[in-house]
Amino acid sequence: MGKATTSARNGTFLGRLTGSKNGLGLIFMLPAATFLLCFLTYPLGLGVWLGFTDTRIGRAGEFIGLENYIWLLDDPVFRLSVFNTILYTSVASVLKFGLGLWLALLLNEKLPMKSLFRAIILLPWVVPTVLSALAFWWIFDSQFSIISWILMKWGWIDTPINFLGDPTNARAAVIAANVWRGIPFVAISLLAGLQTIPASLNEAAALDGATSWQRFRRITLPLLTPIIAVVMTFSVLFTFTDFQLIYVLTRGGPVNATHLMATLSFQRAIPGGQLGEGAAIAVAMIPFLLAAILFSFFGLQRRKWQQGGAD
Amino acid sequence: MATVGFRNVRKAFGSVEVLHGVSFDIEEGEFVVLVGPSGCGKSTLLRLLAGLEHISSGDILIGERVVNDMPPKERDIAMVFQNYALYPHLTVGENMGFSLTLANRPKSEIAEKVGPAAEILGLSNLLDRYPRQLSGGQRQRVAMGRAIVRDPQVFLFDEPLSNLDAKLRVSMRAEVKNLHQRLKTTTVYVTHDQIEAMTMADRIVVMQDGIVEQIGAPLELYDSPANLFVAGFIGSPAMNMLSGRIDPDNSSRFISKEGVALPIGRPLVETPKGGAIYGLRPEAMRLGGDVRLKVEVVEPTGSETHVIGRLGGVEVVGVFRDRIEARPGDEIGFSIDTTATHLFDAASGKRVSI
Ligand SMILES: Nc1ncnc2c1ncn2[C@@H]1O[C@H](COP(=O)(O)OP(=O)(O)OP(=O)(O)O)[C@@H](O)[C@H]1O
Ligand SMILES: [Mg+2]
Numbered sequence: 001m002g003k004a005t006t007s008a009r010n011g012t013f014l015g016r017l018t019g020s021k022n023g024l025g026l027i028f029m030l031p032a033a034t035f036l037l038c039f040l041t042y043p044l045g046l047g048v049w050l051g052f053t054d055t056r057i058g059r060a061g062e063f064i065g066l067e068n069y070i071w072l073l074d075d076p077v078f079r080l081s082v083f084n085t086i087l088y089t090s091v092a093s094v095l096k097f098g099l100g101l102w103l104a105l106l107l108n109e110k111l112p113m114k115s116l117f118r119a120i121i122l123l124p125w126v127v128p129t130v131l132s133a134l135a136f137w138w139i140f141d142s143q144f145s146i147i148s149w150i151l152m153k154w155g156w157i158d159t160p161i162n163f164l165g166d167p168t169n170a171r172a173a174v175i176a177a178n179v180w181r182g183i184p185f186v187a188i189s190l191l192a193g194l195q196t197i198p199a200s201l202n203e204a205a206a207l208d209g210a211t212s213w214q215r216f217r218r219i220t221l222p223l224l225t226p227i228i229a230v231v232m233t234f235s236v237l238f239t240f241t242d243f244q245l246i247y248v249l250t251r252g253g254p255v256n257a258t259h260l261m262a263t264l265s266f267q268r269a270i271p272g273g274q275l276g277e278g279a280a281i282a283v284a285m286i287p288f289l290l291a292a293i294l295f296s297f298f299g300l301q302r303r304k305w306q307q308g309g310a311d
Numbered sequence: 312m313a314t315v316g317f318r319n320v321r322k323a324f325g326s327v328e329v330l331h332g333v334s335f336d337i338e339e340g341e342f343v344v345l346v347g348p349s350g351c352g353k354s355t356l357l358r359l360l361a362g363l364e365h366i367s368s369g370d371i372l373i374g375e376r377v378v379n380d381m382p383p384k385e386r387d388i389a390m391v392f393q394n395y396a397l398y399p400h401l402t403v404g405e406n407m408g409f410s411l412t413l414a415n416r417p418k419s420e421i422a423e424k425v426g427p428a429a430e431i432l433g434l435s436n437l438l439d440r441y442p443r444q445l446s447g448g449q450r451q452r453v454a455m456g457r458a459i460v461r462d463p464q465v466f467l468f469d470e471p472l473s474n475l476d477a478k479l480r481v482s483m484r485a486e487v488k489n490l491h492q493r494l495k496t497t498t499v500y501v502t503h504d505q506i507e508a509m510t511m512a513d514r515i516v517v518m519q520d521g522i523v524e525q526i527g528a529p530l531e532l533y534d535s536p537a538n539l540f541v542a543g544f545i546g547s548p549a550m551n552m553l554s555g556r557i558d559p560d561n562s563s564r565f566i567s568k569e570g571v572a573l574p575i576g577r578p579l580v581e582t583p584k585g586g587a588i589y590g591l592r593p594e595a596m597r598l599g600g601d602v603r604l605k606v607e608v609v610e611p612t613g614s615e616t617h618v619i620g621r622l623g624g625v626e627v628v629g630v631f632r633d634r635i636e637a638r639p640g641d642e643i644g645f646s647i648d649t650t651a652t653h654l655f656d657a658a659s660g661k662r663v664s665i
Contacts, residue, residue: 200396203363208410208461209384218413222400305400305441 050279057273068280077256078281081264085288087171088260089239092178096235097228099179100186105216107187108194118188125184133248136177140164140249164250167257174258177245182238186231193227194220225299226306233296237289261285312497313464314339315360316372322355323367329355331521332369337514340495342488344508346544347518353501354393356518357467360499362386373464389458390467393474395450397442397457404429404438407456428459431490448479455490466491466498472507484510505545509533517541534651539660542590542653548617551591551627554657557582565589565654569623573602576649576665583656583663590653593617593630600646604629606637618643 016023051068055061072078107118124132139146140163148160163173197220205215243262246252252259252267259267261281269278315337322330330352337343345353358364360371362383370377378386397406405412407428408421429435432452442450451471458466468487472480488511491498502508508515509529517524517532517540525537529545536542542550555567563578565587573589596604604627610617611634618629618637629645637643654663 198394198396200392200394201398203361203383204390204392204396204398204457205409205413206363206383207361207386207388207390208457209413211384214413218409219398305443 047279048283050276051283052280053276055275055279057270057275061276064276068277069284072277072280072284077259078264080256081252081259081261081281082284084171084256084258085240085260085262085285088175088178088242088258089236092175092182092239093232093236095175095179096182096186096239097232100183100231101190101228103183103187104190104194105220107191118191121187122184124181125188129181129244130248132181133177133245136173136180136245137249140173165254167254170250170254170258174246174249177249178239178242181245182235185238186235189231190224190227193224193231196227197223229296229299233292233299236292240288240292241285312339312495313374314372315465315497315499316370317356317360318370318372320356320359320369320371321367322352322359322364328367329521330359333518333521333523334369335516335523335526337497337499340497342491342498342500342511342513343516344512344514345499345501345516345518346503346505346508347524348544349503351518352521353503353518354469357390357469357499357501360465361388361390361467387461387464388467389461389463389465390469391451391454391458391471393470395442395454395471397450397453399442402439402441403434403445403453403456406442406453407434407438407460409457410461424460425456428456431459431493432456432486447475448483451475451483452486455487459490459494462496464497466496468498468500470502471500472502473504480507487511506547509545515545517544535662536590536653537662539588539590539655542655542662546592548593548628548630550653551593551622551625553589553591553622553625553627554586555589556586567623567625569625571602571623574647574649574652575654576652579654580664583654583658586657587663588655588657588660590655591627591647592651592653593628595648595651596629596631596645597648598631598633598635598643598645600644602645602647603642604645606641606643607639609635609637609639611635 050061052063052065053061054064054067103121107114107121111117138144142162142165143160145160145163147163148157151157152160162169164170201219201223202215205219210218241262242260243266246258246260246263247266250258252263256264261284265278265281265285267278268274268281272278317333317335320330320333321328333352333356345356347353355364359366360373362378362381366379371379373386373388398409401409404425408425411421411424425438426435429438432455434449434452434456437445437449437453442453445453451474454471471487472483475483484507487500500507500511512529514526514528515532516526519540525532525541532541532545536545536550539552543552553565553567553571553573555565555569555571557575557579558564558566558572562582563575565573565575567573567589573591575589602622604618604620604622606618606620607626608619610619614632616631616633616635618631618635620627620629620643631645635643652665654665655661656663
């Protein structure tokens with residue numbers, strides 16, 4: 001009887017659709033897919049479209065092809081912002097990785113009040129970005145900076161450091177702020193990864209004669225790579241698209257030394273009114289982001305040792 | 312190869328002491344099995360010897376050296392963990408040669424040492440596999456291989472067979488023993504399976520709640536258990552225990568609380584002051600005799616017959632070489648091999664010499 005129903009169903013298209021597992025899955029996915037399409041793709045599509053027009057605030061634009069992009073290629077400020085973004089992302093990501101891993105390793109040791117330390121580590125992350133940016137703004141203030149004040153007290157320097165007024169200092173300052181803010185995510189995620197590594201592996205390695213550096217190099221690090229790949233992909237994406245910190249701290253100054261693509265895009269589009277051009281700058285970030293995602297995609301592929309049966 | 316010594320070793324985790332002064336010595340090349348119920352501190356003792364935990368007081372000696380503060384990597388000890396602890400990102404060959412890689416040995420030397428070890432364990436054609444791609448028994452062998460390649464002073468095994476199925480366990484048991492006979496390395500083997508202990512050990516250390524109850528050769532423990540705990544722990548099915556007292560009129564007779572009279576064999580040198588406990592091995596019961604057993608369950612295993620019944624109300628298990636066709640409720644008569652009876656002081660639990 002079961003057979004009869006099946007063949008009857010096979011007759012119509014709908015019957016075939018509901019009869020097959022994939023077809024049924026498609027039907028169930030439809031609402032979610034529609035939702036995603038409307039709310040995720042539409043703004044993205046609109047942004048891309050704007051990049052091909054000369055829209056300004058208050059005036060509908062016309063399609064002008066690649067003109068925005070060609071113009072941007074020759075724009076020294078845009079080029080500087082690309083350089084800044086890459087510098088900012090790479091330096092900050094490397095620092096966040098290094099310090100985050102170090103913190104995670106520390107927190108993974110047996111130490112008293114471990115959970116308290118773990119909670120404290122999370123603080124920079126739970127504070128609203130704008131608030132921490134304001135705090136840093138104050139820390140980096142050209143006259144009242146606490147860092148300058150302490151260094152002057154100790155007699156190391158005579159005049160306050162011009163943190164945000166000098167291009168090199170400003171770059172270092174925003175990177176420091178970003179690192180401070182990004183470390184918790186990296187540290188806590190890596191800590192979670194570390195805790196999935198059975199203690200007996202490290203014990204076995206210790207008995208096999210490994211020094212603590214060898215244990216880290218040959219056991220911990222290789223087993224942590226899958227998680228490092230995920231965490232650092234996210235970290236790079238967050239850093240590359242960072243906006244709030246820069247906008248509060250420097251607004252891209254001095255002389256565009258800290259302008260990132262995101263801040264430049266906003267500045268051109270909203271205060272500057274050139275929506276089309278701003279959109280084009282934002283769209284220009286997409287290839288970089290895609291590259292990061294692809295990198296992690298290949299980095300994340302199951303390694304040979306992860307394949308095969310369960311444990 | 313080396314001797315191992317424990318001198319009044321204590322270990323506390325925080326305020327909880329789990330080992331209360333353990334002392335014994337292991338001779339060079341000896342195969343010693345630690346047995347005891349779960350949580351009695353076997354693994355802890357092993358980890359102390361390996362240097363993975365710090366002792367709270369006492370001394371541990373390897374060879375003639377006190378190693379209390381020596382880090383694990385200097386102790387020259389190889390350990391096979393219960394979960395094998397194979398490095399998942401290294402192949403079988405790399406796992407086995409890991410210690411040599413760490414010591415920056417040339418590839419040719421590593422291959423030279425890994426090859427024969429793999430040969431012994433039948434792993435030669437699995438050297439390029441990853442641990443995930445192996446069966447439980449194969450993983451267990453890799454873990455052993457990793458230890459063999461080290462050629463250490465002492466082998467430690469922490470319940471290495473407990474994850475295997477019954478059949479594989481029996482064959483691995485023989486393999487481990489074989490290996491020891493070939494390599495003659497001092498070995499400490501932890502298990503809570505008394506059959507494993509009996510079949511593999513040169514000497515058995517029986518532990519309970521952080522103290523050593525008895526140390527001796529397997530048959531020594533079986534034939535003259537020092538106390539009730541060892542008596543109940545060694546032997547399968549477990550020894551039957553009946554409480555009662557010695558017949559005041561005939562000190563070679565025991566009378567259980569229910570009034571069943573059982574022979575002791577010889578008159579006692581000293582009678583326990585309070586009550587006594589009579590230990591009757593299931594194997595010491597012989598069919599035909601005047602002790603009456605009321606049958607409840609008959610379990611033929613083929614080679615022998617297990618009979619569970621009541622002896623004056625107390626449940627007793629008997630193992631007979633004969634085929635018995637009794638039905639529940641029947642009574643069978645049996646006699647007792649008095650060379651294999653045991654008597655314990657009810658108050659202290661200690662063995663009373665007969
Ligand atoms: N790291 C630890 N912290 C606190 N208590 C511990 C720790 N390790 C073991 N213990 C305690 O020590 C006692 C002995 O543990 P151990 O692991 O040595 O038992 P075991 O004899 O190996 O048992 P099993 O047969 O179940 O493996 C247990 O009561 C356990 O709770
Ligand atoms: Mg254990």
